[in-house]
Amino acid sequence: MTREEESALVRATFRIFQNWKIDAAQACRILGVEDPDGLARLQAGASEGHPADMVDRMALILTIHTSLRIWFRDPERSYGWMRRPNLTFDNLPPIQLIETEAGARRLKAYLDASIEAG
Structure with a gap:
């Protein structure tokens, strides 16, 4: 993924x-960012070369949104x-599921199946 694509993904993630x-606390948990300052830097576009797992999480968020x-x-x-x-989801709101990768993938699978079923 190019820097421009990564930047666009970050912007889209924060709009979502x-x-x-x-x-901010929940965004940190979702993206695996350790502190709010790191999150602010990410949102401001100050950091480049994001870890692959963070990029994967942002892509998953975008897919769920879509x-x-x-x-x-x-x-x-x-x-x-x-x-x-x-x-x-055991009476949890989907927003809580996406705090873990497993939960986000579970939500994605549910949405995919629901869309496919029409």
Whole structure:
């Protein structure tokens, strides 16, 4: 991935976080950033050559967002869905699932299956 592509992915990720109302502490957990200062540097574009696992997490967030936009025509409904408890996920809101890679992949698989089922 080029620097320009990485920068675009970072910008898109933070726009998604804003829409999903993710705070700095949760963004740190999702991206594997150790402290809020590191998160601020990342958001400001100050760091380059992001770790591969962080890039993978951001790409997964973008994929989940894209799936939600397919599933819900109204963006506000998709943002709300991410915050509401869901019986499929042991009554956790999907926003909590994405704090771990396993949870994010579980959510992605659920959305993929739901879209495929139509």
